[in-house]
Structure formats: C-alpha cells, structure tokens
Amino acid sequence: MEKFVIGEQSKRSSTSDVQKSPKKKMKLEISERMKEEDAEEDEDAASAEFSHPVPWRKIEADRLDCDYALLFSKQEADQLFKQLEEEVVYSTGERAKVHVFGKMHDIPRKQATYGDVGLIYTYSGVKHSARPWTPTLEHIRDAVTKTTGRTFNFVLVNRYKDGLDRMGEHRDDERELDPVSPIASVSFGAARDFIFRHRDARGKQSCRQIEPVKLELAHGSLLLMNPPTNTFWYHSLPVRKKVLSPRINLTFRRIIPASKK
Incomplete structure (x- = not known):
C-alpha cells in the first residue's frame, strides 16, 4: 500500500509540472517509451542468445534432468564430422584400455x-x-557455450566404427569433475540409442x-546432462547390429584443476 500511495503522490506532483510545461510532458513520454523499448530489446537479445537451438526438449524423471536439441544443421554436422575425422588423434596402448574388476581390457571404441x-x-x-584443442573442437565447444551459457575446459571424444562398438553402463562421477557443471554431449554420424538406468x-x-x-x-544433436543426473542415473550406448556407419560423440566437461582441489 505504501508504494501505491507514494506513486500517486509522485504522479500528482509530475502532473502539476506538466501542466506548466507541455514540452516537458512530451519529453517525459518519449523518454519513458524509449526506456521501455530498450528494455524489450535487451530482453529479446538475452532470449535469443540462449534460444538457439529451438525447440529444446526437456527430459525428466526421478532426479534425472536433461535438455536435448539439434545444435547443428545436417550440412553443418556433415562438415564437422568430416573435419573431426581428419583432426582427432585417438589413444593407443595403455590409454586405449579400461580397468575392470582388476583386469585391463581394450575399449570397444576409439577414444x-x-x-x-x-x-x-x-x-x-x-x-x-588433455591434448591441445583442435580448431574444430574449439568451434564446437564455443557453439555449445553460446547455446547453453556454460563453459567447458575438457572434452572426451568417442568414435564408434559401427553398431558393434559400444559404451557400457556407467556414471560420469569422477572426482575431477565439477559437481555443479552439466556435461554436454554432442553427437555426429549414425543415430544411436542412449539409455539411462536409475542406480536403484x-x-x-x-x-x-x-x-x-x-x-x-x-546427427548434430546436443544432450545436456544437468546435475544431479550423473549421481543417480547410469547411462550406456548398447550394441545395435543394424547400425553400419560410424558415430563420433563429444562429451564436454568442466574439470577442476589439481591445484584448486
């Protein structure tokens, strides 16, 4: 109520001034209109910055929170896939293995x-x-940042030669990862099923x-896995024998440098 009374008092005061000066009244109206237009432009700009790609698809379940959209057109995705095939150097030797139940196993994909x-x-x-960023990885990372408003300092690249290459059930919950940052998964190439399963x-x-x-x-999609998804849900990319073409997946992450832990 106090704000309403003050507003009325202010309005009466300004009305008195305007009656004395019609030009002042016109200037005040123009000024107010310009402020409103500027505010609308600022709001539209902010909305536009984070509205591409549209529409976002919200995916929710018990403590699962994800956002999904097409980040790149088919033409853009085709070109980026080709560039990734030329630039990315995949791990070999011990770095191409995983430690499971006390034994080392070859990874069923390139990484x-x-x-x-x-x-x-x-x-x-x-x-x-981490190898130094390639130009194409930087371009994709910056596109993800522009779209989501989130920054990332690391990417894990997985290449699946066909539907026989796979990713077993796991959670991205390593200690190096920033617990409040989402993981942004960008896919190129063959469409593949991605399955979440609750830990319970x-x-x-x-x-x-x-x-x-x-x-x-x-192809060209972005899946944003928001906290606390990776605390409660495992995810996997199972075998799909009918898939005959390759796929490249980039999971952008935010790692806490060792000096800041």
Whole structure:
C-alpha cells in the first residue's frame, strides 16, 4: 500500500509540472517509451542468445534432468564430422584400455581426450592427459557455450566404427569433475540409442521399480546432462547390429584443476 500511495503522490506532483510545461510532458513520454523499448530489446537479445537451438526438449524423471536439441544443421554436422575425422588423434596402448574388476581390457571404441593445458582426467582406472584443442573442437565447444551459457575446459571424444562398438553402463562421477557443471554431449554420424538406468533399479538387487529412459541421439544433436543426473542415473550406448556407419560423440566437461582441489 505504501508504494501505491507514494506513486500517486509522485504522479500528482509530475502532473502539476506538466501542466506548466507541455514540452516537458512530451519529453517525459518519449523518454519513458524509449526506456521501455530498450528494455524489450535487451530482453529479446538475452532470449535469443540462449534460444538457439529451438525447440529444446526437456527430459525428466526421478532426479534425472536433461535438455536435448539439434545444435547443428545436417550440412553443418556433415562438415564437422568430416573435419573431426581428419583432426582427432585417438589413444593407443595403455590409454586405449579400461580397468575392470582388476583386469585391463581394450575399449570397444576409439577414444581421445582434448582440453586446456595441464588437465588430467582419470577414467576407468586410466589417467588421460588433455591434448591441445583442435580448431574444430574449439568451434564446437564455443557453439555449445553460446547455446547453453556454460563453459567447458575438457572434452572426451568417442568414435564408434559401427553398431558393434559400444559404451557400457556407467556414471560420469569422477572426482575431477565439477559437481555443479552439466556435461554436454554432442553427437555426429549414425543415430544411436542412449539409455539411462536409475542406480536403484539395476541388477538383481534392485530395490525400486523405475523404468529406464531411452533416447535416440541424432546427427548434430546436443544432450545436456544437468546435475544431479550423473549421481543417480547410469547411462550406456548398447550394441545395435543394424547400425553400419560410424558415430563420433563429444562429451564436454568442466574439470577442476589439481591445484584448486
């Protein structure tokens, strides 16, 4: 009520002044209109910055929070896929293995790690140092940042030669990862099924009935996995024998440098 009374008092005061000066009244009206237009332009600009790509598709379940959209057109995605095939250098030797149940196994896909200087990511018992960003990886990273408003300093690249290459169930919950940052997954090439399974609904000892969430990740798409998704949900890319062409997936992450832990 106090704000309303003050407003009325102010209005009466200004009315008195305007009656004395019609030119002042016109200037005040123009000024107010310009302020309103500027505010609308600012709002539209902010909205436009984070509205591409549109429309976003919201994917939610019990403590699963994801956003999905097409980040690149088919033409753009085709070109970026070609450039990635030329630029990315995949790991070999020990860095191309994972540590499972006390034994080392070959990764059923090709893998590479890129990012800011000095970053190290430990994945499945193996330490991976970041190679310097390539021009194409920088371009894709910046497109993700412009679209989401989030910054990333590391990317894990996975190349699947066909539907026989796969990714087993896991959570991206390593200690190096910033717990409040989402993980941005960008896909190129063959569309593949991506399956989320809640940690309480896995295996014979499951204690809850929670249906898995299945998505098809399309060529040029972006999947944003927001916290706390990776705390409660495992995800996988299962074998699909009918898929005969390759796929490249980039998961952009934010790693906490060792000096800041």
